[in-house]
Amino acid sequence: MxxxxxxxxxxxxxxxxxxxxRLVVQGAAYSLIVTLAACAKKEQKxxxxxxxxxxxxxxxxxxxxxxxxxxxxxxxxxxxxxxxQVNGEVLKVHFTxxxxxxxxxxxxxxxxxxxxxxxxxxxANLSRNLVQxxxxxxxxxxxxxLVKEGIVTSEQYEQYRTRAEAFAADxxxxxxAVENAKVELSYCFIRSPLTGRTGNLAVHAGxxxxxxxxxxxxxxxxxxxxxxxxxxxxxxxxxxxxxxxxGKLAVEATIPNDAGPAEQGMISFLDNTVDVATGxxxxxxxxxxRARRLWPGQFANVVVTLAxxxxxxxxxxxxxQTGQSGPYVFVVKADSxxxxxxxxxxxxxxxxxxxxxxxxxxxxxxxxxxxxxxxKARVTEKPGPGTRDQGPANPRQASGQPKGQQP
Numbered sequence: 001m002x003x004x005x006x007x008x009x010x011x012x013x014x015x016x017x018x019x020x021x022r023l024v025v026q027g028a029a030y031s032l033i034v035t036l037a038a039c040a041k042k043e044q045k046x047x048x049x050x051x052x053x054x055x056x057x058x059x060x061x062x063x064x065x066x067x068x069x070x071x072x073x074x075x076x077x078x079x080x081x082x083x084x085q086v087n088g089e090v091l092k093v094h095f096t097x098x099x100x101x102x103x104x105x106x107x108x109x110x111x112x113x114x115x116x117x118x119x120x121x122x123x124a125n126l127s128r129n130l131v132q133x134x135x136x137x138x139x140x141x142x143x144x145x146l147v148k149e150g151i152v153t154s155e156q157y158e159q160y161r162t163r164a165e166a167f168a169a170d171x172x173x174x175x176x177a178v179e180n181a182k183v184e185l186s187y188c189f190i191r192s193p194l195t196g197r198t199g200n201l202a203v204h205a206g207x208x209x210x211x212x213x214x215x216x217x218x219x220x221x222x223x224x225x226x227x228x229x230x231x232x233x234x235x236x237x238x239x240x241x242x243x244x245x246x247g248k249l250a251v252e253a254t255i256p257n258d259a260g261p262a263e264q265g266m267i268s269f270l271d272n273t274v275d276v277a278t279g280x281x282x283x284x285x286x287x288x289x290r291a292r293r294l295w296p297g298q299f300a301n302v303v304v305t306l307a308x309x310x311x312x313x314x315x316x317x318x319x320x321q322t323g324q325s326g327p328y329v330f331v332v333k334a335d336s337x338x339x340x341x342x343x344x345x346x347x348x349x350x351x352x353x354x355x356x357x358x359x360x361x362x363x364x365x366x367x368x369x370x371x372x373x374x375x376k377a378r379v380t381e382k383p384g385p386g387t388r389d390q391g392p393a394n395p396r397q398a399s400g401q402p403k404g405q406q407p
Contacts (some may be wrong), residue, residue, distance in 0.1 A: 053381075054369035060315075064312040067305045072253065074226055082107065087210050094107055106191055110209065122180070199221065202218060226286075226294050233280055249304065252302070256301065269284035283304075285302070315352065316365075329341050329343055329358070337379070338376070
């Protein structure tokens, strides 16, 4: 078999070369177009976000009272659990439960007949022994004269003298028995030991009572005046002691859901030991409580004013936020953008908080709308609460704790 090789076709080779070059040029052009398009997309700026509407307040200076706030309990000024001191039947109850009574008012009458008889018996014994003692004393006096005259012996005289002394001792014992019987008789008529308000009545007429039996017949609380007991952190102890040493330290108390004015009182008790478990110390304030707005057992909001701090830098409490790095605020700059500014809050009162560090008077801070903000975001002001709208400071609403909000 013969094989023959045909020579290479020059025209066909040229056509292929032209096609290859065309494809290369087209590919390069396509790559350039794609690259330019990508660069153009990168150079396009995103559409500007509209300003975030927020409430804005101006940082101000104010005089702020330095106060301690606490939750206290109203306690009666005095409490007496009235119990019977003798056994017997209750003949009559001379009050109704919940009634106001005065010191010395008759509360209960217990059947006194047994104790009246005991008094009469003791008095009869006393009368008998008084006669015997008088006779024995007269005999001793006569024998004293006879022994001087030598008519009787000294031994005989001593017998009569000793007999007279024995009867005198019996008379003393009888007098004590009479007094004891009278005391027990007086216990049949139970009187109020203080002025106050009676509580729940445990017995009624006809009941048999025993001495010192529980529960008590009735409990009486003195509620004018009253105490309000509360505790403060030990860090405030030194300042409280200094103020108490300088004079009377005022305290205010209000009852939750009571729209009336605060009750005014004075600190009257400072405990002698700090509670190591809680790091607090107990105090009591005394309140006249003439209107009886403070009732034993109630919770009360207590405010102790220690001093006043002039020219304090304050912002609305709602401006302060809390993040992982601590408290901060959004400060509005001159170009209406915001920045995050760490701050050190102090005490708060009437909706504003002292800023110890981080802000200056005249700066503006965001008080509402913080959840929509990011650093450098632009804002526009909307009506909202701010320090510019705050009224006069009310010391009663001071607090020792800064307010914050978790972003």
